[in-house]
Amino acid sequence: xxxxxxxxxxxxGINTTFQDQGRKNLYHIGIPFSGAMDNRNYLLSNxxxxxxxxxxxxEFAYQGPLLRYSGKKMNIAITGDVNFTIKRNSxxxxxxxxxxxxxxxxxxxxxxxxxxxxxxxxxxxxxxSVKYQFSSCxxxxxxxxxxxxxxxxxSNQKIELTRLNQNISYRKLDYINTKIxxxxxxxxTNFDYFSEEAKKTFFEKEFTISKLSDRMGMRLEGPxxxxxxxxxxxxxxxxxxxxxxxxxxxxxxxxSDHGTIxxxxxxxxxxxxxxxxxxxxxxxxxxxxxxxxxxxxxxLFKLYELETQNLISQINEFN
Amino acid sequence: MIKNILxxxxxxxxxxxxxxxxxxxxxQVIKYFKSIQKTNIYGxxxxxPSYNKLIISFDLKKTNFKNLKxxxxxxxxxxxxxxxxxxxxxxxxxxxxxxxDIERLEQKLKMNREKIYNNFFKKEFFCYMxxxxxxxPFLGDLDTNMRVKRLETPRxxxxxxxxxxxxxxxxxxxxxxxxxxxxxxxxxxxxxDSSKEIDPNLINPGDTIIxxxxxxxxxxxxxx
Numbered sequence: 001x002x003x004x005x006x007x008x009x010x011x012x013g014i015n016t017t018f019q020d021q022g023r024k025n026l027y028h029i030g031i032p033f034s035g036a037m038d039n040r041n042y043l044l045s046n047x048x049x050x051x052x053x054x055x056x057x058x059e060f061a062y063q064g065p066l067l068r069y070s071g072k073k074m075n076i077a078i079t080g081d082v083n084f085t086i087k088r089n090s091x092x093x094x095x096x097x098x099x100x101x102x103x104x105x106x107x108x109x110x111x112x113x114x115x116x117x118x119x120x121x122x123x124x125x126x127x128x129s130v131k132y133q134f135s136s137c138x139x140x141x142x143x144x145x146x147x148x149x150x151x152x153x154x155s156n157q158k159i160e161l162t163r164l165n166q167n168i169s170y171r172k173l174d175y176i177n178t179k180i181x182x183x184x185x186x187x188x189t190n191f192d193y194f195s196e197e198a199k200k201t202f203f204e205k206e207f208t209i210s211k212l213s214d215r216m217g218m219r220l221e222g223p224x225x226x227x228x229x230x231x232x233x234x235x236x237x238x239x240x241x242x243x244x245x246x247x248x249x250x251x252x253x254x255x256s257d258h259g260t261i262x263x264x265x266x267x268x269x270x271x272x273x274x275x276x277x278x279x280x281x282x283x284x285x286x287x288x289x290x291x292x293x294x295x296x297x298x299x300l301f302k303l304y305e306l307e308t309q310n311l312i313s314q315i316n317e318f319n
Numbered sequence: 320m321i322k323n324i325l326x327x328x329x330x331x332x333x334x335x336x337x338x339x340x341x342x343x344x345x346x347q348v349i350k351y352f353k354s355i356q357k358t359n360i361y362g363x364x365x366x367x368p369s370y371n372k373l374i375i376s377f378d379l380k381k382t383n384f385k386n387l388k389x390x391x392x393x394x395x396x397x398x399x400x401x402x403x404x405x406x407x408x409x410x411x412x413x414x415x416x417x418x419x420d421i422e423r424l425e426q427k428l429k430m431n432r433e434k435i436y437n438n439f440f441k442k443e444f445f446c447y448m449x450x451x452x453x454x455x456p457f458l459g460d461l462d463t464n465m466r467v468k469r470l471e472t473p474r475x476x477x478x479x480x481x482x483x484x485x486x487x488x489x490x491x492x493x494x495x496x497x498x499x500x501x502x503x504x505x506x507x508x509x510x511x512d513s514s515k516e517i518d519p520n521l522i523n524p525g526d527t528i529i530x531x532x533x534x535x536x537x538x539x540x541x542x543x
Contacts, residue, residue, distance in 0.1 A: 030453040133516070150513075237374035239367075260367060
């Protein structure tokens with residue numbers, strides 16, 4: 001009998017959760033998509049270790065976990081912009097994103113921090129054995145659904161692994177994440193609730209990402225946006241990327257774990273092509289919104305998808 | 320009927336049924352919601368019915384706004400009321416430890432608590448929508464003499480099971496959550512049951528809800 005492979009969590013990190021593509025068709029009962037915040041980096045991590053792209057991965061924010069591995073040789077890959085090391089006996093191996101590392105029994109994988117970005121992803125050549133709820137393992141800490149009883153991971157927990165890939169050859173992708181400063185936005189359904197000056201300000205002035213940002217939403221600081229109609233609307237559905245403006249005039253962008261219903265006017269919606277790069281912006285970053293029409297947003301999304309597919313096909317395998 | 324369909328960003332349709340909040344408009348929203356749910360249209364990955372809007376989210380890899388708008392506009396919506404709506408009774412304990420805002424309500428409504436509870440418990444509520452947090456029902460309508468604004472300073476933590484009122488609506492906090500509704504009691508009933516993969520919500524849009532007052536003993540020994 002083979003003994004089971006697993007990670008023991010020595011340090012959990014700030015917000016370490018299992019994520020996958022998220023869950024669909026549940027908005028009407030109050031459950032958002034969730035899923036990996038940065039979808040491209042999620043897909044790439046699985047592709048690098050030779051997995052089905054939609055398998056669960058570990059998502060971490062800022063400081064990642066310190067994991068002690070026990071089991072057979074296994075490939076791992078980390079994506080994003082992440083500092084990490086692998087400690088084998090008393091030697092340290094410096095980790096590099098977008099390439100596989102083969103870990104062995106007793107190794108310690110220390111995901112020290114993300115570098116000027118928020119989220120990073122750890123995929124294993126095999127599967128995390130996790131519970132699915134509503135067709136997804138994604139941990140939604142607000143409703144306590146998903147793997148690990150819907151709670152973020154904690155120290156001393158064990159993460160069991162199954163179906164390890166036999167193939168542990170080295171795989172690599174040449175890729176560097178690009179930063180985004182101009183976020184493209186389609187006007188929202190309440191755009192006309194705002195004064196002429198606020199409309200101009202919204203598309204011309206800089207906003208700063210506040211510390212009060214998490215998987216649910218991103219709060220912005222900067223010039224206040226004056227509402228001249230009503231600072232409340234009758235509560236209605238929200239989607240990720242919606243920019244709501246409450247009475248204080250500071251915009252809030254809805255992110256993957258957002259509440260499904262909201263009553264603040266919607267000034268705009270972030271285009272799908274810019275979402276992955278938006279969520280990676282750390283508090284203190286300055287952003288500007290640029291207006292775009294629907295057809296432009298659709299073309300940019302096609303291009304973004306094509307780029308992601310190209311990246312996956314550019315992963316090289318070495319023997 | 321849908322008055323207007325707009326795009327909300329590049330991956331959602333915003334279907335506008337009007338401005339008012341009433342049962343007639345909301346029933347139209349629910350009718351569309353349930354019909355679309357049954358029709359199973361390629362690319363749609365979420366539906367959010369609310370008082371007078373329906374948001375249809377879709378996978379931009381599979382379809383786009385223009386195509387879906389055409390499909391929705393030409394959809395044959397069943398006019399008969401053939402969707403079954405349930406009537407449910409929800410127990411609430413109004414012990415002082417649960418009725419966090421009853422004193423505030425006595426002042427704001429200029430009514431004693433007996434009167435407030437009488438008005439509340441004799442009411443038959445209609446569920447307009449569920450959401451914000453998983454399973455939270457938005458119920459209406461309270462009589463005009465029972466309407467009060469949210470707390471000036473919302474609570475950081477409203478206990479799970481709390482039943483609150485604000486304006487013409489009542490709701491139930493299915494999870495501990497921040498919130499500003501006026502809390503009048505607490506239900507031991509599981510309004511959202513995540514162990515049920517199908518129908519985790521006890522209360523669904525279109526349902527009729529009545530509340531039943533229970534004692535603290537009944538609350539503590541409550542068994543579904």
